[in-house]
Structures are given as C-alpha cells and as structure tokens.
Amino acid sequence: MTDTRRPPSEAPDRSLGLYIHWPYCSRICPYCDFNVVRGRGRTQQGEALLEAAVRDIGRQRSEVGPRRLVSIFLGGGTPSLLPPEALRRLISESVAAWDAGLDIEISLEANPDDASIAHLSEIAKAGVNRLSLGVQSFQDEALALLGRNHSGAAAADAVALARDLFPRVSLDLIHSWPGQTPQMWRADLETAIALEPEHISAYELTFEHNTAFGRARDRGRLTPPDEARRADHFALTDEVLGEAGFEAYEVSNHARGRAARARHNLLYWQGEDYVGVGPGAHGRLMRDGIRLASEAPRAIERYIAAIADDVATPWEALSPEDAALERLAMGLRLKEGVPLRDLAVLAISDRRIAALVDHLEVRNERIAARPQSRALIDRLALELVRD
Ligand SMILES: C[S@@+](CC[C@H](N)C(=O)[O-])C[C@H]1O[C@@H](n2cnc3c(N)ncnc32)[C@H](O)[C@@H]1O
C-alpha cells in the first residue's frame, strides 16, 4: 500500500455510508473478537470518546467532501448503552455533515439486556429507524454457554417491543455452538420467525484465537460441531427461513423482500464507499479510479489522542489487485455475486472458473456462488485466483 494524504474528491451525489464504533460492553462474551472493552462507557473516557467521534465526523466531512449519506450504522460493542443525548448528537452531526435523504437508513446494534432495553424508545426518538438486536438464541442453556447477560424470554420481549418502536427490526442469531443439535437450531429459527422481524442474520459461531472460546477449544475444553453438522445447520437455515419468506441474499443474511436488505452492509458487499468513526473503524473510498482504505487506531486512548492532536487517519491506496481481491471476497457473499468487469485485473481464467463449476456459476456477466456452496466462499475466492 502506498500512502496518499491528498483529500479524496468525488461526485457529490455518490452514495456514502458512515460507520460509528462504540466499543463498550457490560460484559465481554467469550466468543467475541470485535474491538471491545468492558464497561458501560459512562466514564470520563466515554465522554472524551464521544467528543472525539463528533470531531472525527467533521474532519471526515472535510476530507471526503460532499456526498449523499445513505446510511449510518452505530455498531460495537454495545451502542445501545450510549446515553440517548449522546446518540442524538452523533446522528444530528452526521446528517448535518453530509446531504442525507429522508430515506436514510440509521441502524443501531442493541443487546437485549436490561440497561439497553430501558431506553429503546429514546433510541427510536433519536432517529434510529432500524434496530439490530443481538438475540443469539432464545434458549437459556445456549445463552448461558455463550456468556450472555439476558434470558431467552427477555430477548423475545425485546423483539416485540422493538417491533412497536422501529420501522425495521433485525435479529442476530448464532448457530453451531458446542452441543447444538439441528432440532435446537430449528427451534431458535422458528421462534425468531414467529416474532416477525423483517431481517435475520444467522451466523455460524467462529472460534477466534484471541478469545476465551478459542483458547478453550485449543485446550480441548470445548468441541465445536464437526463440518458435516455445521453444513446441516447452514442448509437448515436457508430451508426454514426460505419457507417463511426470507431470501438468503447474503451468506448469513436473510431478508423478507428486497427493501428489507441491510442497506449499510450492502455498501460493504457491493464495494461502495463508507467512512469509519471511532476506535478501529475502517473506511473505503473510490477516488480517481483508485480504491482508498483507512483504519483508525484500535485503542480507545490512542484514537482520542489522535483526534485531539488533529492527526488524520491516513487514506492509503490499495493496489488494483488487492482492491479486486477484496471486491471478490465481499461480492461472492451476495446471492447476485460480483460483476466480472470489477475483477478484470485479476485475469481469472475460464479454465479456473470451469474447474469450479460445481460451486460457481457465471450469469449475466456476474460470477456467483451456487446456493449449496455459499458456506465455502472464502475458499472459493482463493481457488479462483490461485496461479
Ligand atoms: C459486534 S456484535 C454487536 C451486537 C451486540 N453487542 C450483541 O452482542 O448483541 C454483532 C454480532 O456479531 C455476532 N458475533 C460476534 N462474535 C461472533 C462469533 N465469534 N461467531 C459468530 N457470530 C459472532 C453476534 O451475533 C452479534 O450479535
């Protein structure tokens, strides 16, 4: 990557998404490797982080220039722990910075714990129009194993309340935890469907090395389900949600109709532009045909200090090959796949595509994973570009 500090400039009507990272969580889940710290953020550091994030929004606006803001995603961590007035400020600064249409999607990730649920209505009043609830499971034994600080009943109540308060509601569920059977997974999916969200994200539990679960697995204390069982869960997800009218538009994401797709996440999967605010947040922009990438300092104190010192997170140019590889890896996640013209620089041969015909198909000048092979896309992307 080469460093480029020249501010990006692009057409003002080009879409832009804004990701805001709020890293605090009341409790750290043993499987999570996101950029998180324990605490509710109601501290001096939390206040300083809010000020830094507000300043960062203004700074990013002057670097990126005018754009059409199509989405704001408040992720974490647990942004449902943000004091409502802080949330209002972040949203109003963002929509004032860029040209935001009335149809802007404003999403927030919420935990169904007591502290978050207590101010769901304030969150809605602040302008959030899409709530993504981290349910994970409705079964108390699973929630205990996953180290969650809410019960299944509380999660179901939170979904019902969210449906009254927000125009759009999405649920996160996790499958393939140790000991889970297909019957258990089906029960969670059916409970979720009965609550009528418009969107469900169903993630396979990953065991990351730097987490308590990763360490327990390495020491033989936790045994993930084998590959066949995980594949069964994956297939069951598409079957049960498909019968209920949810389209598997992305590997882990299911929506009731096109309008219910996650607009913000589509920016990532479709190779569009977004800026990131908060510790460890990433950004991607196109400028003069070059893909630029940015990553803010991960440590909260370093991020706050960098913003206070006016040290701008640099935008670095990705090589055309790296940009196309990222486009391939992200785009294959979508049911529609990736336009081949976006991958031209990778010079993928017809022979390679033909060798993977059981897993990939080319239609309308796009390459896409076959439905039964979507769980394999990381491997498929590598195979496609292997020399
Ligand atoms: C960054 S978390 C934020 C949501 C919120 N803090 C919560 O946990 O409810 C977003 C989602 O990532 C998923 N997730 C986090 N770690 C995971 C892992 N190791 N494997 C699978 N899914 C994971 C969970 O479904 C979670 O709801």
Ligand code: SF4
């Ligand atoms: S899964 Fe959610 S609540 Fe748990 S530590 Fe990660 S971000 Fe925090």
